[in-house]
Structure formats: C-alpha cells, structure tokens
Amino acid sequence: MSEHIVSSFDEDMKGLRTELFRMGHLVVDQVNSCVKALKSRDDQLANRVHLNDKQVDAINDDIEERVMSILALRHPYAVDLRETIAALKVARELERIGDLAKNCAMRIGVIITDDKVKGTKKINKMGKQVSANVAMAMKAYEDRDTDLALDVWFGDEAIDDYCNAVFETVLTGMMADNSNINGATQMTFFAKNLERMGDHATRIASATHYVVTAESIREKRPKSDRTSTTRYLLEDDEDDED
Amino acid sequence: MSQSKIKFSCRDVRVSYSGKEALHGIDIEIEDQGVTAFIGPSGCGKSSFLRVFNRMNDTIPGCTVSGIVKMDGEDIYSPHLDPVLLRARVGMVFQKPNPFPKSIYDNVAYGPRIHGLAANKTELDEIVESSLTKAGLWAEVKDRLKDSGTGLSGGQQQRLVIARAIAVSPEVILMDEPASALDPIATAKLEELIDELSKKFCIVIVTHSMAQAARISDRTAFFHMGNLIEYDQTSNIFTNPKDSRTQDYITGRIG
Numbered sequence: 001m002s003e004h005i006v007s008s009f010d011e012d013m014k015g016l017r018t019e020l021f022r023m024g025h026l027v028v029d030q031v032n033s034c035v036k037a038l039k040s041r042d043d044q045l046a047n048r049v050h051l052n053d054k055q056v057d058a059i060n061d062d063i064e065e066r067v068m069s070i071l072a073l074r075h076p077y078a079v080d081l082r083e084t085i086a087a088l089k090v091a092r093e094l095e096r097i098g099d100l101a102k103n104c105a106m107r108i109g110v111i112i113t114d115d116k117v118k119g120t121k122k123i124n125k126m127g128k129q130v131s132a133n134v135a136m137a138m139k140a141y142e143d144r145d146t147d148l149a150l151d152v153w154f155g156d157e158a159i160d161d162y163c164n165a166v167f168e169t170v171l172t173g174m175m176a177d178n179s180n181i182n183g184a185t186q187m188t189f190f191a192k193n194l195e196r197m198g199d200h201a202t203r204i205a206s207a208t209h210y211v212v213t214a215e216s217i218r219e220k221r222p223k224s225d226r227t228s229t230t231r232y233l234l235e236d237d238e239d240d241e242d
Numbered sequence: 243m244s245q246s247k248i249k250f251s252c253r254d255v256r257v258s259y260s261g262k263e264a265l266h267g268i269d270i271e272i273e274d275q276g277v278t279a280f281i282g283p284s285g286c287g288k289s290s291f292l293r294v295f296n297r298m299n300d301t302i303p304g305c306t307v308s309g310i311v312k313m314d315g316e317d318i319y320s321p322h323l324d325p326v327l328l329r330a331r332v333g334m335v336f337q338k339p340n341p342f343p344k345s346i347y348d349n350v351a352y353g354p355r356i357h358g359l360a361a362n363k364t365e366l367d368e369i370v371e372s373s374l375t376k377a378g379l380w381a382e383v384k385d386r387l388k389d390s391g392t393g394l395s396g397g398q399q400q401r402l403v404i405a406r407a408i409a410v411s412p413e414v415i416l417m418d419e420p421a422s423a424l425d426p427i428a429t430a431k432l433e434e435l436i437d438e439l440s441k442k443f444c445i446v447i448v449t450h451s452m453a454q455a456a457r458i459s460d461r462t463a464f465f466h467m468g469n470l471i472e473y474d475q476t477s478n479i480f481t482n483p484k485d486s487r488t489q490d491y492i493t494g495r496i497g
Binding site: 005006009075076077078080082 | 452453456480481482483488489490492493494495496
C-alpha cells in the first residue's frame with residue numbers, strides 16, 4: 001500500500017497498528033503464561049498473569065482513543081476505514097481474551113492445591129491449542145493472511161472437542177471422588193474460559209477477513225461445544241442403562 | 243446496483259478541446275432517481291463530462307463532443323434538438339453563485355417568462371414562491387423580493403440560482419461544485435436541499451469534497467485522466483472500492 005499524501009495520516013495509522021500488535025503480543029503471552037502456569041503448577045506465574053492484565057486494559061484504552069481520533073480528524077475511507085474499525089474490533093476481542101486469561105490465572109491456585117483433579121493432561125493439550133489459535137489469529141491479522149484466518153476459524157472445532165473431553169473427564173472424576181470438587185470445579189471454569197478465548201480468536205480471524213475483503217467470514221463456524229447440554233455419567237451408570 | 247429508470251445513457255462519449263481529447267470514451271448510465279456524484283482529481287474530465295448532459299460544451303469554442311448521449315432514450319445531440327429547450331429540461335448550478343443583476347423575484351421569474359410557463363402575474367407569483375420554497379429560501383427573502391439577488395449571502399445566492407433552475411420545472415439538475423464557495427453552515431443547508439430535491443429531480447453533482455460525495459450521493463463515479471474508472475453505489479465506493487486507483491484517490495494517496 002502506497003503512502004498517504006498527508007504523511008501524518010500514515011503516522012497515525014502506523015501508531016494504531018503498532019499499538020494493536022503490541023497488545024496482541026502481550027495477550028498471546030498472557031494466554032501462554034496462564035496455560036504454562038497450570039501445567040507447571042506455578043502460582044507465581046499465575047499471579048503475574050493476573051497483574052499484567054492492567055497493561056492489556058491500558059493498551060485497549062489507548063487504541064480506543066486513537067481510533068476515535070482517526071475517525072474524527074482523518075475521516076478514513078476504504079481500506080483505511082476498514083483497518084480503523086477492525087483495530088477497534090480486534091482490540092475488544094484481545095481485551096476479552098486478556099480478561100479470560102486473568103480469570104483462569106486466579107483459579108490456578110485452587111486447582112494446583114488439589115492433587116486428585118482429573119483431566120490435567122487434556123486441559124494442557126487444550127491450552128496449547130488455544131494459545132496456538134490466538135497467536136495464529138494475530139499473525140493472520142498482522143500479515144493480512146486470509147488463508148491463515150480461515151485456518152483459525154475452522155480450527156476452533158478442535159478446541160470445542162477438547163473442551164467436551166475435559167468436561168467429561170473432570171465431571172466423571174468428581175462423581176467418582178467428591179473430595180476433588182474444589183479443584184475440579186475451578187478446572188471446568190478454566191476449560192470453559194479457554195474455549196471462549198478460542199471463540200474470540202475466531203472473531204479476530206473474521207476481522208482480518210474484513211480488512212482484506214470488506215466482508216466478514218461467511219462460512220458457518222463449526223460449533224461442537226456440548227458442555228452446556230450434556231449430562232456426564234459414570235461408566236457404571238452407563239452400564240446400568242444398557 | 244439497484245435499478246431505477248435510466249435517465250441518461252452514454253456510449254463512447256469523447257470530449258476534445260481544440261483536437262486534444264479530454265475524455266476518452268465514457269460509457270455510463272445515470273439513473274433517474276437519487277443523486278449521482280462525479281469525483282476525481284482536477285483535470286480528470288468530470289466537469290467536462292457533466293457539461294455533456296445539457297450541451298454546455300457547445301458554448302465553448304473548439305470543444306467537440308462525440309459518441310451517443312441519450313436522455314430518456316432520445317439522442318440529445320440530434321440536430322433536431324434545440325439546446326435551449328434541452329437546458330430548460332436539464333438545469334445547471336455552478337461553483338460560483340451567478341444570480342442575474344436583477345431582483346430576487348426577477349431572477350426566479352426569468353426562466354418561466356422566456357419559456358412562457360405562466361399565463362398571468364398570479365401564476366408567475368405562484369411559480370416564484372413555490373420555487374423559492376423548494377430551494378429553502380422563501381422564508382428568508384419573502385419580504386424583500388424586490389431587493390437585488392446579488393445582495394444575498396453566498397449560500398443564499400446559491401439557493402437562489404437553484405430556485406431559478408427549478409422554476410422552469412426541469413427534469414435534471416446538474417451541479418458543478420455547488421458548495422465549494424460556501425461556508426460549512428451554508429454547505430449543510432445546500433446538502434439538505436439536494437437531498438430534498440433528489441426526491442423530485444435527477445441530480446448529478448461534481449464535487450471535490452469526498453466527504454460531500456459520501457454524504458449526499460447514492461452512486462459515485464470516479465474519473466481519472468479522462469477515463470471512468472469505477473462507478474458503483476456510494477457506500478461501496480467509500481468502504482470497498484474495486485479499483486486500486488479509486489482506493490488511492492479516496493484514501494488520499496494520489497491527487
């Protein structure tokens with residue numbers, strides 16, 4: 001894309017882009033750290049994620065101000081308008097992912113003190129997948145890569161499948177042994193938060209598509225999260241029903 | 243594009259000044275309803291093209307127009323067509339308000355008089371009042387109709403010449419940068435008027451203000467170096483232009 005005749009307009013757009021990418025990197029770090037903190041049972045790292053969320057919020061406020069100023073002073077059109085609007089959308093999604101990461105981090109303390117919670121391996125895998133999808137969504141946005149954005153869009157199904165699997169394992173674990181209810185309950189929230197981070201990543205992917213093509217992703221997003229409607233049964237119960 | 247009735251249909255329209263071609267074969271259809279805006283950098287040919295629709299180019303020495311321009315299916319460059327009558331059907335408003343050095347009343351009454359549109363003084367009064375009302379000027383001038391038109395403010399003068407154009411019941415109003423000499427309030431009033439007039443008249447406007455084209459037009463045509471580059475719904479042009487030259491122009495990357 002060539003430069004604007006008014007170079008300060010270029011500077012405004014560049015500043016907005018730089019801030020958004022910075023926010024993206026920070027949020028990807030937050031998600032990575034919270035997944036890592038759970039896996040390595042690192043309460044201190046979890047605490048750091050909690051504290052860092054203020055930075056995410058501050059960048060979000062800054063981006064909102066920049067967008068407002070560009071709209072008011074530059075009257076952007078076409079690709080400039082789309083990029084300005086997309087920045088607002090993406091920042092909002094990142095801010096929510098940041099909140100969810102913080103919320104996950106707050107639950108880690110309880111989860112790691114409960115040795116008997118089931119599903120640790122599955123949630124670690126899920127966490128890795130969500131981290132990867134959020135990072136990929138931001139990479140697609142930075143590179144204006146619509147193919148990669150579509151990968152994020154369709155990749156969300158795997159996250160939903162992980163979420164179902166974690167719920168099943170954790171809930172059946174609770175039914176079998178109710179002494180782990182504290183940690184297990186936090187674990188289900190943790191998984192649900194991860195699943196929602198994945199959803200926000202798909203919206204970032206859609207924003208990428210919008211910047212490039214002026215249209216959001218039209219394909220129907222595959223949804224396979226069944227956690228809100230499924231009753232998980234103990235294996236014995238299943239046997240009884242046969 | 244949504245299709246209303248086609249008012250003008252142009253095929254391979256070329257305009258030359260002393261043999262030098264300024265417009266290189268324009269094909270376009272202008273819809274009867276709503277506002278069509280022509281945008282593009284200075285010298286792109288948009289004003290030359292606007293003048294094609296009421297044969298104002300005929301009055302410029304050395305200017306030739308070729309191609310086919312049909313209004314409601316009728317060739318307006320046919321030798322059987324009287325350009326004076328055409329200009330009554332296709333009115334024009336210019337960048338600089340150009341009221342006649344006559345009274346406000348006479349400015350508006352001028353056209354109906356020469357075209358014999360009023361049978362008597364009462365009918366003429368009615369035409370003057372309704373034209374000034376449609377142009378949003380009646381309330382401001384009704385007590386001083388005998389004052390000179392040139393004594394009005396710039397914005398009022400522009401609305402006066404619009405009233406003068408409306409007075410002969412045209413079908414089309416062409417506007418060549420009608421707001422470029424007006425302050426923001428007078429511009430806002432003019433834009434509100436254009437919106438109102440577009441319900442009754444086919445309006446084609448040339449504007450240098452991208453924001454104005456975006457605000458008031460339904461369709462936008464982008465001209466560049468004598469060619470029509472892109473023609474689409476205004477909302478598409480300003481959010482998702484298809485041609486990179488359109489994009490570069492409206493985003494301020496080329497002048």
